[in-house]
Amino acid sequence: MCRRVPRAEYGRVTETIVGLHMSLLETLVLLGAVALVVARWFPSAARPRVTIAAGAVFVLSAIVLSVVGIRWQLLPVLAGSAVALPFALSPLLRRRTGWPTWRARWWLALPGSVACVGLIATGPVAAWAFPVPVFPEPSGRFAVGTRVVQWTDPRRPETFTADPHDRRTVVVQLWYPAQKSPTGAQRAEYLGRTEHEAQTVSDALARAVGLPGFLLDGIPRAHTHAVFNAPVAGRGGRFPVVLFSPGSGGVRTQNTAWAEELASQGYLVAALNHPYDSAAVVLTDGRTIHTKSASTGNRDKDNKLAADWTAVRAADLGFVLTQLNRLGRGEIASPLTGRLDTGRVAATGHSMGGAAALQAARQDHRIDAVIDLDGYPHGRASPSLHQPTLALTQAITPATDPQYIPRLTKALELNTATGYRLTIPGAAHLTFMDGPLYLPPVPSIVGSLGRTQSTRVVAATTLAFLDTTLRHKPGDLPSTLSTYGDLSVYHPSDSR
Template structure:
């Protein structure tokens, strides 16, 4: 709960006690307590702002004020105790809702730098948009960058997680409410959540260019869910470019006010064919962004980043489908040195054994559970009942099984060659690799995140990402990546991910 919300609830409890023991407290004291409670309600609404989780507490505060100011006669014991019980229930509901659906703030980055952010709108004039049917429609991308900010950025107002513009914010809430299956008004309180960045802050001066990390989101969400990862890396001296892969996001907003939604087709019947076609588009997005980085660095595109991007040290990370995109980009693009796949299935595995670049697979706890099931199904085919439960035909199931086997063998071979590294995190679910784990402890009940505390999950992911890129983009040897550690016992290092023949 926010500070004034806690004070409001406490004052309401105090007034309730005054009413309960009114025989020993005079009318003036009672009135002062009631007015104070009402005043605190007004102050909380004015300075912190309304949110629906506090409606029961607002009702209690308003009714208590009215009761104290306008009561003309003694109230019977039964009514007093009824008011007390009802008020305590309402206050308890507000406290519970506020704790379970909090105004979240992203964890403060631990690096030495303040963090700045700004957004670019790039148009690839050489590429037709493949997700629309409009002729001459060029591929457009919105890319947000986080970077080490000059000292003046510390005193600047911190950016919110979502856009402050009212119309744009509500558009995002409509989009995310559809994604989460919730009414849009229930997400309205997200407008209060703070990031740790200053918009358009000056770049922190440095003698040498900063290494660069590209970031690719999962299918159907967007770059916003990876803000804390970008902030953390930027606070440690990286410049992070996160793309919204247009038409594969919950929503992309362009500077001229246009908004696009999700138009990507990825059917169960053609899962691998569709996914490989989408990966081709995303891989071209990444290659195009790398070209834009070179223009930013050379000054061909005017920006604060002229001469400050270390084009020789570019890494990439991605989550889910974005993790598959990271693997493909690192493999195919000679300008990207190293990468991380956070819990993403590889849809292209053929002829990828010759990748001689560092790559880390960070997996959820389910990763090893699925591998064990994989081994079981190699020995005993899935029953018709199991296939019905999975909503798959036998042909579809066998195709998924075969791709999974090829993927696991590839991961093992890369590890054996000394280029790949696979870890999985006990207690982590798929969305523990995003900021969604910080939004509410209730997220875990949906199965989107695991049993792990969200703050702990963010700490682990951010620490391992930093260690990986420090080692492979800066040449700082990491003891953390060498094997299991007492600091993070949740992180496991399997000797092999393929469960035998």
């Protein structure tokens, strides 16, 4: 049966963006450019000094930026400066050479100045819309380490290739509680082990959504809070395991902010790349596997394909859990040997990854809990789930697939354990990943919760669920969840 829980005041926060999402050098270029334009309007005594100082700051900063790399967001700033520079320097040069100086009347100069300032202003606006993502500081007591492993399942053929000898290979990134690293330790790249891998994945993600790669050039520049191969924390006992499958075309790092928060709280997060489904998977031998999954435009065919891909992903999750079991026992050499608690496991995923988590839980009773982050339940609805399940969904609108909530509700109603469906007002589909940190803050794309509030809400709700189901911490879980949105609780029927 289902019980509706009244929504409490969840305090929708209007986020204030502090700063321009620009580096110090970029900010200096911006300020120098603006000063070059407005210098014309300073008193005549101050005008030469302002022009020389602004020009020096602008030119020197631009030279340094040209060496370290200029983002596309700075191009309108440079263009506006290029237009203004001759008009700013011409009176100075004429004065030095003794030529008569000439200044346009204010009503002629004003439109040009306004046009230049407007062009320059598009730079910080573009930097705000497409920033280098800044990841929220994990709030737990542990520092965070990360490492990447690649495993091949000798018993499963690769169904996406024609080679009968090809076996299914997955790339997995682990986030875990770590010892505190020395000050200045290099933080992990966001999208890959190396800068080259990060750029490769960024380009593939841009192509997957039909965007030119340069629009997302801030993503491969980002660094997270985790440190690659950091020593495992010496305290904290054994870590419960959280498996994660990304959305269709998504990559293992797409929920890094969430994974780092869980790891800082004492969990081991294992996020998968699904070759031929993820936008790009870079293997240890240097090969890059691009996605082969694509919509046909036919609903029935696409539903069948989605069910097939979901089944492959579910099998990937089960295989990774087997490998983590072996790693925990020492059959696979790792600093994490002896530190994993594979008797406490949650399967989680976003979008199609959420559907995969549901299917993996149906098939694998080693899984103790399930989290579906706005995932349509593709594939079979049987057998029934037997694990506590949390489904987070975006705000339901007339544009929402009319079959989504009924299918999700059916899965939760047939569960022999308690299920929760939490609909978060202001959330969109990409709210449940890192997208709000680097995509334009358009509500229909990333929701209206704000860049950092989105990650906080997803982390807070899922942590409360994991702490209750895997760690059996006391507390009123429905009350906690209902503070973030509209909660429905599905209790197992007495007749089952």
